[in-house]
Amino acid sequence: MIELINIKKIFNMGRPNEFVAVDGVSLLIESHKITVFKGPSGSGKTTLLSLIGCMARPTSGRIMVSGNEITSLPERFLTEIRRKIFGFVFQQFHLIKGITVLENVMLPAYPLGEKYSALRKRAVSLLDLFNLSHKVSSKVEWLSGGETQRVSIARALVNDPSVVIADEPTAYLDTKLSREFLEIAERMKKEGKTILIASHDPLVYESDIVDRVVEMRDGKIISREKS
Amino acid sequence: MIVNPSIISLLLGSLFICSMLLYSAYYGIHILKRWDIRSGSELQLILERKTYLISTIMNYAFGFQLASLFLFIFTADHLHNLFIGAMCAAGTLNVNVYGYPAIIMKTVNCLLAGTWLIMNYTDNRAFDYPLIKKKYFLLLVITPLLGAELFLQSAYFSGLRAHVITSCCGSLFSIGEESITSDIASLSGLFTKVAFYLSMVLTFVSGMYFYKKRNTAGYAFAFMSTVTFVVSTSSLISFISPYFYELPTHHCPFCILQREYGYAGYALYITLLGGAISGLGVGAIMPFRDIQSLSKTVPGIQRKLTVTALISYFLFTGIVTYQIVFSNLTMKGY
Numbered sequence: 273m274i275e276l277i278n279i280k281k282i283f284n285m286g287r288p289n290e291f292v293a294v295d296g297v298s299l300l301i302e303s304h305k306i307t308v309f310k311g312p313s314g315s316g317k318t319t320l321l322s323l324i325g326c327m328a329r330p331t332s333g334r335i336m337v338s339g340n341e342i343t344s345l346p347e348r349f350l351t352e353i354r355r356k357i358f359g360f361v362f363q364q365f366h367l368i369k370g371i372t373v374l375e376n377v378m379l380p381a382y383p384l385g386e387k388y389s390a391l392r393k394r395a396v397s398l399l400d401l402f403n404l405s406h407k408v409s410s411k412v413e414w415l416s417g418g419e420t421q422r423v424s425i426a427r428a429l430v431n432d433p434s435v436v437i438a439d440e441p442t443a444y445l446d447t448k449l450s451r452e453f454l455e456i457a458e459r460m461k462k463e464g465k466t467i468l469i470a471s472h473d474p475l476v477y478e479s480d481i482v483d484r485v486v487e488m489r490d491g492k493i494i495s496r497e498k499s
Numbered sequence: 500m501i502v503n504p505s506i507i508s509l510l511l512g513s514l515f516i517c518s519m520l521l522y523s524a525y526y527g528i529h530i531l532k533r534w535d536i537r538s539g540s541e542l543q544l545i546l547e548r549k550t551y552l553i554s555t556i557m558n559y560a561f562g563f564q565l566a567s568l569f570l571f572i573f574t575a576d577h578l579h580n581l582f583i584g585a586m587c588a589a590g591t592l593n594v595n596v597y598g599y600p601a602i603i604m605k606t607v608n609c610l611l612a613g614t615w616l617i618m619n620y621t622d623n624r625a626f627d628y629p630l631i632k633k634k635y636f637l638l639l640v641i642t643p644l645l646g647a648e649l650f651l652q653s654a655y656f657s658g659l660r661a662h663v664i665t666s667c668c669g670s671l672f673s674i675g676e677e678s679i680t681s682d683i684a685s686l687s688g689l690f691t692k693v694a695f696y697l698s699m700v701l702t703f704v705s706g707m708y709f710y711k712k713r714n715t716a717g718y719a720f721a722f723m724s725t726v727t728f729v730v731s732t733s734s735l736i737s738f739i740s741p742y743f744y745e746l747p748t749h750h751c752p753f754c755i756l757q758r759e760y761g762y763a764g765y766a767l768y769i770t771l772l773g774g775a776i777s778g779l780g781v782g783a784i785m786p787f788r789d790i791q792s793l794s795k796t797v798p799g800i801q802r803k804l805t806v807t808a809l810i811s812y813f814l815f816t817g818i819v820t821y822q823i824v825f826s827n828l829t830m831k832g833y
Contacts, residue, residue, distance in 0.1 A: 277539060329548070334539035344536060344547055349626045 279333035295491035317470035359428030590667030597655035613776030668751030724778020774811035
């Protein structure tokens, strides 16, 4: 369970270009469900997800993850949480060019100091799960759009996070690949993961696999639909 | 004032530390008044972020504070040939009335700064800022003392005039004068030797006992570490330094910083200060062992501090004992 209590995020506070990205959001997000945040560009979806994923701190308000307050945590504890609780799939995937698919997937697990052979085995089996075992040694710049997306999902899952955050994951994908992503998301949900997606793609927020759609505009929640 | 790179560094360093401390103290007052971890208010989140900044600033500032004590001693020793009658730091510090108060204040502030760094390190190991108010309260106590140090140091350095006639260790640390240092130098060598080795033995016994049992003996160890620091400092004047000079009437604690004595004074003072700060640190964080978020980390930190204190005092005792055994000076009846 993730609980947001009166979350506010203001950029450039006190300056002429002050911008309120998230404005007093309170929300309960259930575990093991798919929640989609929809809304136009600039509505605060990405900022809210980055706050939940401990990549930024709110200006005010508190966020509770499984009963533990995370917004007040010192940075080194946040790093631990980012590594163990959250997995991220970015809009532009952010894979690192020049290294192989396998190395990209293994990268987030390196700081945990796990035995290399065990980590490699896990990364290979993850890539196998996404039908990418034949691409293990390929450089990421050689991949197609769909393959890139699946590698980024495999990377998000390498530390076995309980929450997967995906920011506009279908923005650069065609309909076929977008449906493929939704199938993967459904599979992750069945495995017990909580999935948070920011998207303004109707294919995503109108999908049957989505449990809840939270609509945002101007940093505020304007509706909370449940399917 | 004598323009010298070390003096400029010390004054600028002290000024920098004081200004950083004033900045930190300003937020320290806000933290003491307004800190509420349960609140998600804008002010609370600002204070949480500020604590990271202040913690980083003070780590560097107090790190410099610890190093500056030795730079101060080095400077005082280095400048002695500018003053008539001065043969070591003892004479330089005696050029005006601010010299000795400045070095005493610097030593006290070093002990407090070391204790604060240990508290800060401990607080940063927990997720819920359990020592936040306590460490900022200590910071507010240290602030005026560092201000006093800046004043004394500035007054001392600005009052230095070349060719001033001054008294040096020959009279300041000799028996028969009316001063505290003379009284310490007059102490019976046998008595201070027994006190020195006894305090070291008790410190080691309490330290080893605490290391093994991990119980409230930490208080006893911290107390003994402090007592040992005082006894050892007195012993340096009373009986240790004569063994270095191989002259029973020379009790100066500063000449041993010079080249002809292998700069042994620096090793002695570093180990002594290291032992005192680490030992004090054990006691300083002792009351926080039962705090839930610290219960697993404090014992580990205390064990490291205990080992550091014991190694430091062991090295100090080793250097002193080596000198007593191998010195050409034999003090019969001591």
